[in-house]
Amino acid sequence: MHYRNPVISGFHPDPSVCRSGEDYYLVTSSFEYSPGVPLFHSKDLVHWEPIGHCLTRPEQLDLSKAWTSGGIYAPTIRFHEGMFYMTTTNVSGGGNFIVYTDNPRGVWSDPIFVDQPGIDPDLFFGDDGAVYYSTSWDRDGQGAYQSRIDLRTGQRLSDIKLIWKGTGGQFPEAPHLYRIGQWYYLLIAEGGTEYGHMATVARSTQPDGPFESCPHNPILTHRSLQRPIQATGHGDFVQTPDGRWWAVFLGIRPAGYPMRHHLGRETFLAPVTWTADGWPIIGEGGTVADAMPADGLALRPLPAPAVRDHFEAARLSPAWTFLRTPNPPHWTLAEQTSCLTLHGTPSTLNDGGTPAFVGRRQQHFACRASALMAFDPQHDGEEAGLTVFMNERFHYEIAVTRIRGERKVVFRRRIGSLWKVENEAPWSEASIVLTVRADREQYAFGFASGDDREPFWFGRGECAMLAAEMAGGFTGVIIAMYATGSGSAARTPAHFDWFDYEALD
CATH class of the missing domain: 2.115.10.20 (Glycosyl hydrolase domain; family 43)
Structure with missing residues (x-):
């Protein structure tokens, strides 16, 4: 064996x-x-x-x-x-x-x-x-x-x-x-x-x-x-x-x-x-x-972890992690039933600070992560979504934000000193399913209006650009839900009804 x-x-x-x-x-x-x-x-x-x-x-x-x-x-x-x-x-x-x-x-x-x-x-x-x-x-x-x-x-x-x-x-x-x-x-x-x-x-x-x-x-x-x-x-x-x-x-x-x-x-x-x-x-x-x-080891397999977290428990499971020391008002499981709510902080993913950020480690080369989010930003710069995050200088994200008074879904890449919104589109519906799909070489980012629909694939990013050999440091990729007010506290909360992580290896 x-x-x-x-x-x-x-x-x-x-x-x-x-x-x-x-x-x-x-x-x-x-x-x-x-x-x-x-x-x-x-x-x-x-x-x-x-x-x-x-x-x-x-x-x-x-x-x-x-x-x-x-x-x-x-x-x-x-x-x-x-x-x-x-x-x-x-x-x-x-x-x-x-x-x-x-x-x-x-x-x-x-x-x-x-x-x-x-x-x-x-x-x-x-x-x-x-x-x-x-x-x-x-x-x-x-x-x-x-x-x-x-x-x-x-x-x-x-x-x-x-x-x-x-x-x-x-x-x-x-x-x-x-x-x-x-x-x-x-x-x-x-x-x-x-x-x-x-x-x-x-x-x-x-x-x-x-x-x-x-x-x-x-x-x-x-x-x-x-x-x-x-x-x-x-x-x-x-x-x-x-x-x-x-x-x-x-x-x-x-x-x-x-x-x-x-x-x-x-x-x-x-x-x-x-x-x-x-x-x-x-x-x-x-x-x-x-x-x-496995010589001498009596193997005792564990049940496979659930793909979906409905955020129904009183506490987050041990799989979840925060970036630096979280401020409890910036996240809660109690604001809405069966929902994780994030209140965006002034910090963005680029700042090296403490954004509203709840993530889990990417543990498989091939995997899929999705989240159902309700977010209606009322002020320019308010933003919430999913990030594939190595550190503040190397990350990708797909998010809903407000730009010049218009609510949009955006895909952005940050690679060192290079920063660009690669794609954007108007978005008017009350909720959105954001999806990241990974293989050994690339991440694909998509969105849909419901979890029974195939995502509209909106952008891609190379895995190698988030590697430690490129980004430096001692950590690994975290796939996270996040929210930010981009310099000031966001007035609009982001509600995440569920989060999926599925291994595809």
Whole structure:
């Protein structure tokens, strides 16, 4: 029996995993999006159910100053003595911190900020009760730095010590420390998170070193290989109840040539095997495939998610995300029954601010997203619709707006400093169905007066123009409903009756 990679598709990078009994929990980075740190549950390491986020309150997550691909960087999740701990870095506000809970599906604590600089923090609980905190830093040369901390206060109990510089690859980061048998293993990422990415490992008889490098490094990489999966690295180990070891890690799936990826960095899974001299190797000699043997895993598939969200629940599902820190008056599920309402803010999609924006990750190359929207703008500049969004300088949108007193449907493209309304047409009906259809190469944008009608296709945009290789950053495409007043608060709300996301792969 085989499973398919990635195990969590779309923009879900920097995975970290822990086990409690027969349950696995996994977290990923979220950058400038909120809620922060998506949280997943699994029974088999392959099928992952989104169950919420670790950072859901303003006290936990301040993204008011988050730049593009700023905000929340790589998290680590660990389970120790009945408690779950998650540590991460808010690079735009506060640095490294820890939150904890005894129920990962429930409420996580307020943050405990840690007196140690760097990014990509790791928690390790020593046999002697000491708590070791490791980060990526470049104080005395880039590498993994470590101190012992007071878990209750975040204060350091020892000096910060450089424990390993890696094997010489650029950007040694994402340290994770494990006790396996007589050894302490230190897993890191090197080579940068692009096409030179790799995972390397060292070991020691003490948690603070000295560490010796594995003679087989890198233990995971696809650099210089012609594979459909690229940029593999930034991993974390977990042991199953039967004693086997597995690794989760990030990778990308570029489309076309030259290679470009727009879905973002995704979460992959591979087995860990051990050499005769006690060193780990990830996958098949350090490489992975889209189909991998599920040896030792009792696969438990999950029901397929519903295509349509009718917005009937009291809360949005975990699939939905906001750009930076949302202001609650700008969106609501309570204004109209079974409806998401957006009140446009002065910010536009071009501003790097906080527009009224509720989106979900694009998780499949071929997919269709549609929404039924009622919107009657009363003032020029008021606008609402659907956007395919990479960042404020790279996005496409189809929307209803008011131009010189006339209500219109428009299709617009923003590619770096180039900006153009590609198409526009008058629109007088009370509601509109907006549709985005994607394949590996292009997005098509259309509209109709009802969901039982084929869209009138109104414009197209290349996927490659929204790829990270073009747009920069560490995120992936978000398909979102949005509203704006284009410099002032919109007086007219946009009501979204439903939203569809359907995989066509």
